Amino acid sequence: MSAADKVKPAASPAAQEPSAIAGNISYHAQYSPHFSPLAFGPEQAFYATAESVRDHLLQRWNDTYLHFHKTDPKQTYYLSMEYLQGRALTNAVGNLGITGAYADALKKFGYELEAIAGQERDAALGNGGLGRLASCFLDSMATLNLPSWGYGLRYRYGLFKQRIAQEGQEEIAEDWLDKFSPWEIVRHDVVYPIRFFGHVEISPDGKRKWAGGEVLSALAYDVPIPGYKTKNAISLRLWDAKATAEDFNLFQFNDGQYESAAQLHSRAQQICAVLYPGDATEEGKLLRLKQQYFLCSASLQDIIFRFKERKSDRVSGKWSEFPSKVAVQMNDTHPTLAIPELMRLLMDVEGLGWDEAWDVTNKTVAYTNHTVLPEALEKWSQAVMRKLLPRHMEIIEEIDKRFREMVISTRKDMEGKIESMRVLDNNPEKPVVRMANLCVVAGHTVNGVAELHSNILKEELFADYLSIWPKKFQNKTNGITPRRWLRFCNPELSEIVTKWLKTDQWTSNLDLLTGLRKFADDEKLHAEWAAAKLASKKRLAKHVLDVTGVTIDPNSLFDIQIKRIHEYKRQLMNILGAVYRYKKLKEMSAADRQKVTPRTVMVGGKAFATYTNAKRIVKLVNDVGAVVNNDADVNKYLKVVFIPNYNVSVAEVLIPGSELSQHISTAGMEASGTSNMKFSLNGCVIIGTLDGANVEIREEVGQDNFFLFGAKADQVAGLRKDRENGLFKPDPRFEEAKQFIRSGAFGTYDYTPLLDSLEGNTGFGRGDYFLVGYDFPSYIDAQARVDEAYKDKKKWIKMSILNTAGSGKFSSDRTIDQYAKEIWGISACPVP
Ligand code: B1H
Numbered sequence: 001m002s003a004a005d006k007v008k009p010a011a012s013p014a015a016q017e018p019s020a021i022a023g024n025i026s027y028h029a030q031y032s033p034h035f036s037p038l039a040f041g042p043e044q045a046f047y048a049t050a051e052s053v054r055d056h057l058l059q060r061w062n063d064t065y066l067h068f069h070k071t072d073p074k075q076t077y078y079l080s081m082e083y084l085q086g087r088a089l090t091n092a093v094g095n096l097g098i099t100g101a102y103a104d105a106l107k108k109f110g111y112e113l114e115a116i117a118g119q120e121r122d123a124a125l126g127n128g129g130l131g132r133l134a135s136c137f138l139d140s141m142a143t144l145n146l147p148s149w150g151y152g153l154r155y156r157y158g159l160f161k162q163r164i165a166q167e168g169q170e171e172i173a174e175d176w177l178d179k180f181s182p183w184e185i186v187r188h189d190v191v192y193p194i195r196f197f198g199h200v201e202i203s204p205d206g207k208r209k210w211a212g213g214e215v216l217s218a219l220a221y222d223v224p225i226p227g228y229k230t231k232n233a234i235s236l237r238l239w240d241a242k243a244t245a246e247d248f249n250l251f252q253f254n255d256g257q258y259e260s261a262a263q264l265h266s267r268a269q270q271i272c273a274v275l276y277p278g279d280a281t282e283e284g285k286l287l288r289l290k291q292q293y294f295l296c297s298a299s300l301q302d303i304i305f306r307f308k309e310r311k312s313d314r315v316s317g318k319w320s321e322f323p324s325k326v327a328v329q330m331n332d333t334h335p336t337l338a339i340p341e342l343m344r345l346l347m348d349v350e351g352l353g354w355d356e357a358w359d360v361t362n363k364t365v366a367y368t369n370h371t372v373l374p375e376a377l378e379k380w381s382q383a384v385m386r387k388l389l390p391r392h393m394e395i396i397e398e399i400d401k402r403f404r405e406m407v408i409s410t411r412k413d414m415e416g417k418i419e420s421m422r423v424l425d426n427n428p429e430k431p432v433v434r435m436a437n438l439c440v441v442a443g444h445t446v447n448g449v450a451e452l453h454s455n456i457l458k459e460e461l462f463a464d465y466l467s468i469w470p471k472k473f474q475n476k477t478n479g480i481t482p483r484r485w486l487r488f489c490n491p492e493l494s495e496i497v498t499k500w501l502k503t504d505q506w507t508s509n510l511d512l513l514t515g516l517r518k519f520a521d522d523e524k525l526h527a528e529w530a531a532a533k534l535a536s537k538k539r540l541a542k543h544v545l546d547v548t549g550v551t552i553d554p555n556s557l558f559d560i561q562i563k564r565i566h567e568y569k570r571q572l573m574n575i576l577g578a579v580y581r582y583k584k585l586k587e588m589s590a591a592d593r594q595k596v597t598p599r600t601v602m603v604g605g606k607a608f609a610t611y612t613n614a615k616r617i618v619k620l621v622n623d624v625g626a627v628v629n630n631d632a633d634v635n636k637y638l639k640v641v642f643i644p645n646y647n648v649s650v651a652e653v654l655i656p657g658s659e660l661s662q663h664i665s666t667a668g669m670e671a672s673g674t675s676n677m678k679f680s681l682n683g684c685v686i687i688g689t690l691d692g693a694n695v696e697i698r699e700e701v702g703q704d705n706f707f708l709f710g711a712k713a714d715q716v717a718g719l720r721k722d723r724e725n726g727l728f729k730p731d732p733r734f735e736e737a738k739q740f741i742r743s744g745a746f747g748t749y750d751y752t753p754l755l756d757s758l759e760g761n762t763g764f765g766r767g768d769y770f771l772v773g774y775d776f777p778s779y780i781d782a783q784a785r786v787d788e789a790y791k792d793k794k795k796w797i798k799m800s801i802l803n804t805a806g807s808g809k810f811s812s813d814r815t816i817d818q819y820a821k822e823i824w825g826i827s828a829c830p831v832p
């Protein structure tokens with residue numbers, strides 16, 4: 001085979017033979033500029049394998065691009081500040097249907113594909129559910145052959161690495177680009193100017209234009225996203241910030257002024273340095289706003305370029321066609337600046353008038369809301385906005401003014417509501433732009449991410465707008481990709497599902513899982529199901545031993561809560577429950593202990609670096625674990641483990657191996673949750689509140705297969721009021737658990753401020769805002785029901801099967817199909 005043959009493995013069957021693949025891998029190992037050609041350790045094997053797979057991806061990417069270019073369909077652009085892609089190799093070969101061939105090829109070098117895949121670093125360009133949702137959506141868009149792309153930022157350091165030290169969580173920069181990413185393709189020809197600061201110039205004919213300030217460049221990197229069993233591959237286009245040679249002051253440099261010579265270069269580097277830089281300082285806030293604008297401006301310039309590129313006559317106009325060719329979805333408010341940026345580009349660059357530009361913008365952009373927590377609803381200082389983006393601030397003011405006038409002239413009855421509905425909050429102490437209001441006013445559609453959440457949006461957060469635009473508000477219940485979250489992460493269970501359903505079509509038609517219901521009592525299935533679960537539990541136990549040194553028993557009930565650490569998610573309730581359990585075990589006779597269901601409680605998640613109470617919770621879980629796990633009296637019946645550095649690839653080990661998972665947020669506060677869907681899909685039973693997507697999961701899997709407890713969303717406000725009025729009577733078990741921690745049973749660390757947050761009737765950091773005390777007794781009762789249910793193995797396995805069987809609704813293919821039809825108006829465009 002000549003070198004040229006090896007560089008480009010066609011999609012031909014011959015190129016997918018293991019021997020051809022092995023040749024291609026060794027070609028990449030030899031000619032890679034990154035390593036010495038003589039070395040072929042596991043790391044080099046990973047990079048060479050990934051580059052070889054990338055060749056397949058690139059070919060599909062090119063074919064797809066060309067096909068979209070020729071057919072010119074309406075296309076969706078998904079704008080998100082976060083993508084939590086995780087590892088790509090297993091997913092790529094799996095979606096391309098060449099896993100076996102690559103496994104065989106690697107065997108020729110003495111390697112297992114799984115081990116080589118384990119060499120890859122997680123691409124953690126996101127923080128939690130919102131970012132992982134974006135990544136699941138890309139997988140579904142590609143699989144459904146939808147003309148759609150993702151846009152994001154190429155952060156140099158992704159979400160921090162978490163290390164657990166004596167003092168608790170430590171954050172370390174996550175260097176996912178340490179060597180290089182084999183999946184990205186730099187597009188040196190895709191570069192756009194991005195301006196910051198400056199001023200607005202007015203020409204003699206009254207035209208306004210943004211000028212001055214500093215101009216950086218946005219450079220595109222494409223990450224190809226292959227669909228499952230299709231030729232289509234779409235793009236995740238990530239922007240990096242660059243300054244040019246012209247911005248480098250050679251004169252100053254030669255004069256020894258090294259730092260000032262490269263000022264703009266260093267400012268460019270800051271933009272994509274980290275995801276969510278701390279925003280406690282003014283500098284931090286400004287940097288976040290710069291990031292958001294950088295994403296929006298680069299993406300919109302690129303979208304407009306493509307709109308014109310696909311038909312030459314669009315260069316000179318035809319802007320009314322734009323919304324029939326382009327849909328822009330804003331993933332939460334972080335990309336809200338897409339609205340004034342599109343207005344600016346249309347008016348100041350393309351010459352449209354306000355009304356025409358507004359019409360195009362409104363028909364193009366749509367907004368997904370992911371949270372009702374007041375602190376997460378973005379508000380930007382008007383002064384900062386005016387300084388960084390003076391022209392955008394003018395446009396936002398005009399949007400605000402026109403919205404007010406519209407309400408006053410058409411809806412006299414709403415006059416009293418106008419101030420809170422406006423885009424601008426002109427409170428003289430702190431004038432701000434309300435980003436969510438801007439999205440609602442400017443977008444054609446606003447959606448929530450689970451039924452309960454969407455209803456809260458309509459009935460509370462956005463209730464006033466509903467009467468003006470009754471059709472604007474929709475629900476799109478979140479989903480997860482069944483490829484990564486069952487097919488690839490849980491091969492044992494997948495095989496059983498395929499065997500019993502007599503088809504593997506469930507991977508792209510997840511509703512087929514309901515076919516398992518009729519076997520829910522079948523003893524043969526039970527035996528296979530239990531064996532698969534045990535295999536996953538053993539893999540999980542090995543991970544725990546590797547990363548914590550703690551040995552856990554695969555025959556105990558594996559109980560897991562993994563998610564960002566937040567008071568509303570109530571990891572504190574979980575650990576108080578474990579503390580209570582421990583205390584009761586200590587008080588029991590040895591004979592009584594023998595009747596207890598042995599449990600391993602695992603908690604994992606990262607706390608935002610400046611979120612003090614979240615960090616205290618991490619510390620508490622670790623401290624409780626240190627005592628319980630070393631207590632020879634009871635550690636056969638209870639272990640408590642903190643899983644460090646929770647990320648996508650850790651989740652891929654944990655979720656298949658879990659049996660009970662906790663989704664226990666204060667009702668009304670978790671918009672959806674998506675890991676709940678992953679657990680349930682993998683045959684894990686949920687203990688949870690009626691919050692977010694839990695409500696729909698419980699409906700689908702059946703209420704007997706879900707451990708429900710706690711206050712309902714519509715009770716929460718009343719319960720808080722009662723508490724303020726001194727009407728709350730704490731359960732003695734709750735008092736006992738807190739008191740046990742206060743007594744110093746888990747070391748000398750001062751947990752007073754954390755526990756005090758659960759005391760009192762009201763006040764900052766007090767008053768139990770998240771209702772842990774109120775829900776604690778029903779939580780403990782639900783846990784007791786879990787213990788009983790687990791003793792009956794048959795019953796438990798049936799519950800597990802029925803969870804998987806009821807998970808069909810939660811495929812992101814279903815979610816994306818609904819977005820495509822009900823918001824974007826796009827249809828499939830498969831490469832022939
Ligand atoms: C979600 C966020 C979020 N909602 C601000 N909002 C952020 C807000 O650092 N920031 O500035 C970061 C993230 N993330 C999550 O979205 C919800 O809490 C989940 O319930 C939901 O499942 C997920 C996807 O819709």
